[in-house]
Amino acid sequence: MEALLQTFTTGMKVCFVPFNLVLIFIGTLWGLIFGAVPGLTATMGVALAIPLTYGMNPFSGLILLSSIYIGAISGGFISAAMLNMPGTPSSIATTFDAYPMAQKGKASLALALGLMSSFFGGIVAVFLMIIATYTLAQFALKFGPFEYFALGLLAFAGCIGMMGGSIIKSTLGVIIGLLLATMGSDMLTGVKRLTFGIPDLVAGIDILPLLVGLFGISEIFMAIERKYQSVVPLEARKAKMGFKAVAEAARLIFSQPVNYVRSLIVGFVIGVFPGVGGATSGVVAYGLAKSGSKHPEQFGQGNPEGVIASEVANNATIAGALVPLLALGIPGDSVTAMMIGGFMIHGLFPGPLLFRDSPQYAYAIFAAQIIGNLMMVLLGILLMRFFIYTLSIRSYYLLPIVALSMVVGAFGLYNRVFDIWISLFFGFIGYLLRKIDFPLVPLITAFVLGPIVEKNLRQGLAFSDGSLMPLFTRPIALTLFVGAVVLFMLGVYVNRRPAKR
Numbered sequence: 001m002e003a004l005l006q007t008f009t010t011g012m013k014v015c016f017v018p019f020n021l022v023l024i025f026i027g028t029l030w031g032l033i034f035g036a037v038p039g040l041t042a043t044m045g046v047a048l049a050i051p052l053t054y055g056m057n058p059f060s061g062l063i064l065l066s067s068i069y070i071g072a073i074s075g076g077f078i079s080a081a082m083l084n085m086p087g088t089p090s091s092i093a094t095t096f097d098a099y100p101m102a103q104k105g106k107a108s109l110a111l112a113l114g115l116m117s118s119f120f121g122g123i124v125a126v127f128l129m130i131i132a133t134y135t136l137a138q139f140a141l142k143f144g145p146f147e148y149f150a151l152g153l154l155a156f157a158g159c160i161g162m163m164g165g166s167i168i169k170s171t172l173g174v175i176i177g178l179l180l181a182t183m184g185s186d187m188l189t190g191v192k193r194l195t196f197g198i199p200d201l202v203a204g205i206d207i208l209p210l211l212v213g214l215f216g217i218s219e220i221f222m223a224i225e226r227k228y229q230s231v232v233p234l235e236a237r238k239a240k241m242g243f244k245a246v247a248e249a250a251r252l253i254f255s256q257p258v259n260y261v262r263s264l265i266v267g268f269v270i271g272v273f274p275g276v277g278g279a280t281s282g283v284v285a286y287g288l289a290k291s292g293s294k295h296p297e298q299f300g301q302g303n304p305e306g307v308i309a310s311e312v313a314n315n316a317t318i319a320g321a322l323v324p325l326l327a328l329g330i331p332g333d334s335v336t337a338m339m340i341g342g343f344m345i346h347g348l349f350p351g352p353l354l355f356r357d358s359p360q361y362a363y364a365i366f367a368a369q370i371i372g373n374l375m376m377v378l379l380g381i382l383l384m385r386f387f388i389y390t391l392s393i394r395s396y397y398l399l400p401i402v403a404l405s406m407v408v409g410a411f412g413l414y415n416r417v418f419d420i421w422i423s424l425f426f427g428f429i430g431y432l433l434r435k436i437d438f439p440l441v442p443l444i445t446a447f448v449l450g451p452i453v454e455k456n457l458r459q460g461l462a463f464s465d466g467s468l469m470p471l472f473t474r475p476i477a478l479t480l481f482v483g484a485v486v487l488f489m490l491g492v493y494v495n496r497r498p499a500k501r
Helices: 002-015 018-036 042-055 058-083 095-103 107-140 145-162 167-182 207-226 243-254 257-272 278-291 304-328 334-344 352-357 359-390 395-414 417-435 441-463 475-496
Strands: none
Touching: 002 018, 002 058, 002 359, 018 042, 018 058, 018 359, 042 058, 042 207, 042 334, 042 395, 058 095, 058 107, 058 304, 058 334, 058 359, 095 107, 095 304, 107 243, 107 257, 107 304, 107 352, 107 359, 145 167, 145 304, 145 441, 145 475, 167 441, 167 475, 207 334, 207 395, 207 417, 207 441, 243 257, 243 304, 257 278, 257 304, 278 304, 304 334, 304 352, 304 359, 334 441, 352 359, 395 417
């Protein structure tokens, strides 16, 4: 525990370096804008920032990405209250009561509730994340090759079983991700695999152009198709959020301890499961708040309980999603999948070895989460009118700039035109996959974990003379393998249930 505290203190010191404090300010502001404006998303905001971190030191780059994540998920409540449109999918349930509240002349209270619920949900969940991540990482340090192989199977099964939707599509996503991961020279023998005679593919596909294409460019295509051209009505632009509204929002939150704690736990736990996401946690927490309320008939008419439940849960999901990323190297959602790119371009790999070899980077992220939540509240109070005005910016001005920045960022990593084509190609592929509701998180999870799983399987087979028996005789490996089977079967069961049930 003393070592944990000492390392966390080091992380705080790094964050309080003036340059890093400025990055937290910029990242949180950046995220709030991307979260507030419909058509821009948290994934898009992080995708745009990753190339910028290449010239920074690893601490500064990861701190910037963490701050954007916080701001973007939190900012969704602004458009939810003002336009009845969730700025991010995580704020879907927030629209149910925040918008009716604003329509009744309580826009300031609706905004303050969204802001303070986001803060109290995020800040407490960070401490849960620190405990859970450190404990899980210390346990994972005992892993050998077969344990890592079984952990990879567990991650794949979790993405397939817990994503919802078609099991077949999720399984195909994992298979495609594994195939993409094998492209290039074999890590042990140097044999060329799946290069199709293209010289640029000998080195494989870099994660940054792939992420920018699948999650960034494809998101822009989807935003263009949705034709978000929302303009905040003139009277709504006058809404502001003073300290009186903030104090009233805090009072309402503290007057509902059961709703708060329940939503916090729901958001954090759901965030830990790969691929589920903040949208699910917000809706689940909202449903539980309604079923446990003394006045369920008031939900959907501007009830503060609904806003609190949704925003506490979706911000707690941020910390939950970072647990599998930092402790096991498994992305919890599309944003943490993007953040893996931020690690990898600096030669870092999230997972238990990060805590063994470079724990200071993990604790810098923890500290950035705490400071970022505080910065988010400060910016929300001081600049709320500015964020409301940003909702009136036409998307046909924003999206071309964002797209150009992403493409230039992908090119700037290695100065290869080939990476631009990779980004555009996978942007188009990602768009087509989204059109058929094909989940992208299993694909990127398999792409990231594929080389690790392959490497550990081959090492394990080399140590056991080609036998897979250690997978079933080593307790931890067997437990993880059984967990993978259970998760997969659970996904099959849930997928086959009648829709009404």
